[in-house]
Amino acid sequence: MSETFGQRLSAALDLHGALCVGIDPHAALLSAWGLDATAEGAREFGLRTVEAAHGRVGVVKPQVAFYERYGSRGFAALEDVMAAARDAGLLVIADAKRGDIGTTMEGYAHAWLAPGSPLEADAVTLSPYLGADSLREALALAVHHGKGAFVLTATSNPEARALQSAIVDDALAVGDREHVAARVAHDVNQANIGAPGALGPVGVVVGATVDRSAFGLGDVALAGMPILAPGFGAQGAAPADLRRLFGYVASAVVANESRSILAVGPDRLAARIDERAALYRESLHG
Amino acid sequence: MSETFGQRLSAALDLHGALCVGIDPHAALLSAWGLDATAEGAREFGLRTVEAAHGRVGVVKPQVAFYERYGSRGFAALEDVMAAARDAGLLVIADAKRGDIGTTMEGYAHAWLAPGSPLEADAVTLSPYLGADSLREALALAVHHGKGAFVLTATSNPEARALQSAIVDDALAVGDREHVAARVAHDVNQANIGAPGALGPVGVVVGATVDRSAFGLGDVALAGMPILAPGFGAQGAAPADLRRLFGYVASAVVANESRSILAVGPDRLAARIDERAALYRESLHG
Numbered sequence: 001m002s003e004t005f006g007q008r009l010s011a012a013l014d015l016h017g018a019l020c021v022g023i024d025p026h027a028a029l030l031s032a033w034g035l036d037a038t039a040e041g042a043r044e045f046g047l048r049t050v051e052a053a054h055g056r057v058g059v060v061k062p063q064v065a066f067y068e069r070y071g072s073r074g075f076a077a078l079e080d081v082m083a084a085a086r087d088a089g090l091l092v093i094a095d096a097k098r099g100d101i102g103t104t105m106e107g108y109a110h111a112w113l114a115p116g117s118p119l120e121a122d123a124v125t126l127s128p129y130l131g132a133d134s135l136r137e138a139l140a141l142a143v144h145h146g147k148g149a150f151v152l153t154a155t156s157n158p159e160a161r162a163l164q165s166a167i168v169d170d171a172l173a174v175g176d177r178e179h180v181a182a183r184v185a186h187d188v189n190q191a192n193i194g195a196p197g198a199l200g201p202v203g204v205v206v207g208a209t210v211d212r213s214a215f216g217l218g219d220v221a222l223a224g225m226p227i228l229a230p231g232f233g234a235q236g237a238a239p240a241d242l243r244r245l246f247g248y249v250a251s252a253v254v255a256n257e258s259r260s261i262l263a264v265g266p267d268r269l270a271a272r273i274d275e276r277a278a279l280y281r282e283s284l285h286g
Numbered sequence: 287m288s289e290t291f292g293q294r295l296s297a298a299l300d301l302h303g304a305l306c307v308g309i310d311p312h313a314a315l316l317s318a319w320g321l322d323a324t325a326e327g328a329r330e331f332g333l334r335t336v337e338a339a340h341g342r343v344g345v346v347k348p349q350v351a352f353y354e355r356y357g358s359r360g361f362a363a364l365e366d367v368m369a370a371a372r373d374a375g376l377l378v379i380a381d382a383k384r385g386d387i388g389t390t391m392e393g394y395a396h397a398w399l400a401p402g403s404p405l406e407a408d409a410v411t412l413s414p415y416l417g418a419d420s421l422r423e424a425l426a427l428a429v430h431h432g433k434g435a436f437v438l439t440a441t442s443n444p445e446a447r448a449l450q451s452a453i454v455d456d457a458l459a460v461g462d463r464e465h466v467a468a469r470v471a472h473d474v475n476q477a478n479i480g481a482p483g484a485l486g487p488v489g490v491v492v493g494a495t496v497d498r499s500a501f502g503l504g505d506v507a508l509a510g511m512p513i514l515a516p517g518f519g520a521q522g523a524a525p526a527d528l529r530r531l532f533g534y535v536a537s538a539v540v541a542n543e544s545r546s547i548l549a550v551g552p553d554r555l556a557a558r559i560d561e562r563a564a565l566y567r568e569s570l571h572g
Contacts, residue, residue, distance in 0.1 A: 026389050065386060065393030071404025072361035074397075079358055097386055099413055100351060101443045103312050107351030111360075118357025127385055129415040129438050131445030152415050157387045159417030166452035166466050180452050180466070 005091075005123055005148030006192075006199035009226055012058025012091055013251070017281035018242060020093065020228070021053045021273060022258025023062040023081065029262050039073035042066060046081030049262070052269040054088040057277050061228075061256055064096040079118050092121045093228065093254070097152060099127035101134045109138035113147040123148030125205060125228065132187035139191035139202045148201045150228040151188045154181040154215040156207030156236075165215050182216030189225055199252055200224050208237035208245055208255065219248040227253045233260025239279035255280055291377075291409055291434030292478075292485035295512055298344025298377055299537070303567035304528060306345040306379065306514070307559060308544025309335050309367065311352045315548050325359035328352060332367030335548070338555040340374040343563050347514075347542055350382040365404050378407045379514065379540070383438060385413035387420045395424035399433040409434030411491060411514065418473035425477035425488045434487045436514040437474045440467040440501040442493030442522075451500050468502030475511055485538055486510050494523035494531055494541065505534040513539045519546025525565035541566055 025045040027037045033048075035041035046062060053060050062085075067078035085092045098108040111117055112124035123142070126135055128151050135151060142149045154164050164181045185204050192200025206217060208231030227246065231237050232255045243250045257276060264272045311331040313323045319334075321327035332348060339346050348371075353364035371378045384394040397403055398410035409428070412421055414437050421437060428435045440450050450467045471490050478486025492503060494517030513532065517523050518541045529536045543562060550558045 024390075026393065028389075063390055063393075065384075065390045065397070068405070069393045069397040069403070071397065072358050072365055073404070075358035075361045097413075098351075098383070099385075099415070100383055101441075101445075103314075104310075104349055104351045107312065107349075107355045111351070111355040111357065117355070118359070119354070127383075127413050127415045129385070129413045129446075129449065130441055130443060131447070131449050133445035134443055136445075155387070155416055157416060157420055159387075159419035159422075160415075161417070162454045162456060162469055163415065163417050163452075163466050166449075166454045168448045168452045169465075170448060179455075180449050183448055 002146055004143070004146060004195055004197060005201040006195060006226060007197045008122070009059070009091060009148065009254070010197060010199045013254070016056070016058040017277055018253050018255040018284065019057045019277045019280045020059040020061050020254045020256045021049060021057050021261055022256050023049050023060055024258040024262060025066045032263065033266050039067070039070035039077045042070060042074060043077035043080055046077065047084055048266050049269065050081060050085045050088055050090065052273055053090060056270065056273045059091045059093060059254055060085050061093040061095050063258070064094055075119070082119065082121055086122070091123070093123045093125065093150065094119065094121035095125045097125050097127045099130055099135065101130050105135065105138050106141070109141045113142050113145055115145055123150060125149070126151045128152060128184050132184040136191065139188065143191060143195065143201050148203070148226065150203050150205050150226065151184060153184045153204035154206045154210045154212065154217055156209045156231050161214070179216040182221055185217060185221050185225070192224055198224070199226055203227055203252070205230070207231040208241070222249045225252065228256065229253050230256045233257035233276070239276065239283045242280060242283045250284060288432055290429070290432055290481055290483060291487040292481060292512060293483045294408070295345070295377060295434065295540070296483060296485045299540070302342070302344040303563055304539050304541040304570065305343045305563045305566045306347050306540045306542045307335060307339045307343050307547055308542050309346055309348040310544040310548060318549065319552055325356035325363045328356060328360060329363035329366055332363065333370055334552050335555065336367060336371045336374055336376065338559055339376060342556065342559045345377045345379060345540055346371050347379040347381050349544070350380055361405070368405065368407055372408070377409070379436065380405065380407035380410045383411050383413045385416055385421065387416050391421065391424050392427070395427045399428050399431055401431055409436060411435070412437045414438060414470050418470040422477065425474065429477060429481065429487050434489070434512065436489050436491050436512065437470060439470045439490035440492045440496045440498065440503055442495045442517050447500070465502040468507055471503060471507050471511070478510055484510070485512055489513055489538070491516070493517040494527070508535045508538070511538065514542065515539050516542045519543035519562070525562065525569045528566060528569045536570060
């Protein structure tokens with residue numbers, strides 16, 4: 001049997017450390033890089049970032065919205081960027097935050113995770129407002145194809161707290177206080193049952209600076225799942241905080257930095273990635 | 287000042303009734319229509335549906351996932367389908383269920399709602415797992431451009447209930463029981479403040495067969511907002527149920543049918559749309 005996404009991710013994290021380089025060609029960064037705010041500019045931005053990331057980190061995360069804004073041409077650029085990244089041996093997490101039900105969800109899963117699909121990635125981010133269980137078949141499809149998924153669970157933006165920390169009503173009825181985020185993590189983890197290795201193929205998105213206790217997300221709730229953690233770098237958390245913030249599950253964290261790396265511009269990019277990647281390696285193994 | 291999306295939608299509902307024709311080229315339907323499961327097949331499927339809908343209903347809703355699965359070529363097909371629909375005077379709701387924060391959400395809002403964008407629609411569906419308030423700027427952008435949005439609020443799939451009916455914790459603290467769905471509807475409606483006309487430009491997605499009381503979504507919670515309601519036709523609710531299901535806010539409902547219409551095939555499509563559209567008109571005005 002071929003390797004699971006969890007196994008490939010484990011190997012990448014062991015080799016390169018936790019850093020994941022975001023590919024976020026928003027207009028301000030394109031301008032700072034001397035590129036046009038067009039699909040062509042976003043392609044160039046992505047290809048240069050992939051080149052700089054190659055051999056320095058294990059994972060990149062293109063932000064789909066910044067390609068989608070240019071329509072079909074933007075998606076053609078994204079296809080090129082993801083293909084280049086995968087050819088370079090990088091794991092690609094397509095940050096698409098898709099979420100739907102039934103055959104529609106199947107369409108999204110096929111788009112991002114089916115081998116040979118033009119938008120094929122190694123993993124995709126998903127959004128569970130329709131219930132994490134509504135993603136069950138998409139997660140099963142990911143596992144089937146040796147792919148992965150990260151489901152939005154607890155995020156650090158303040159507007160998210162009311163919803164993600166809400167108390168599930170059926171739990172309340174029996175005197176329990178189960179938070180929405182904890183229910184999502186639990187439901188997602190079901191798809192990892194039976195997977196080989198220490199890390200399952202499907203996991204969660206948990207912001208680095210989130211107070212996990214407010215969402216019922218202790219280490220046990222997250223055990224065995226890969227954790228995509230935005231919020232490092234420009235957004236507030238330092239590489240040295242990785243162990244303190246994630247405790248027992250720190251070795252499962254994919255720590256995303258975008259602006260803090262991309263803002264140095266294309267010429268200093270490789271050096272910056274080297275520097276940041278080393279900080280994460282020291283944090284866990286130093 | 288030019289018309290708002292709420293005003294254009296009101297006029298379309300008054301003229302044609304509640305029916306919205308879904309454009310869902312999933313593989314089984316493409317095959318039934320004698321079309322290939324390719325971007326080209328999905329384009330043809332969409333264009334024929336637009337042709338049949340023209341003059342018979344006011345609104346169409348392409349399901350983005352079924353185009354996205356073909357990558358950039360699928361999006362090029364979707365661009366053609368949406369342009370043809372808008373040229374035919376149909377209001378286009380792009381069913382994309384996008385949701386993110388900050389500049390990323392701005393990217394999605396720009397993609398679907400900015401005039402001149404290749405994927406320009408009249409309205410887009412959004413997903414609020416990151417907090418409905420995280421969509422505030424996207425909703426403001428929609429209003430600014432005379433566009434609309436429908437935010438997922440209460441859906442009829444059983445896996446959604448735990449999350450969407452969960453009790454917001456800060457409300458619980460003061461002895462109130464505010465459901466997540468009710469909080470979403472409330473937050474979304476803020477973007478309608480000051481909009482002219484009986485119907486605001488931004489609204490909610492509420493499944494036709496949802497027990498609204500379980501989500502705190504009485505008529506007052508939904509007043510003034512357009513309501514996109516999947517769940518008519520093949521999914522269970524009948525046009526004659528519209529008034530019973532939505533009461534006081536029934537006139538704000540955009541009733542989507544997809545499979546129940548599309549499954550008749552391309553030759554009988556126009557007749558089928560005529561027949562279903564008439565049932566909705568009779569339901570409210572008969």
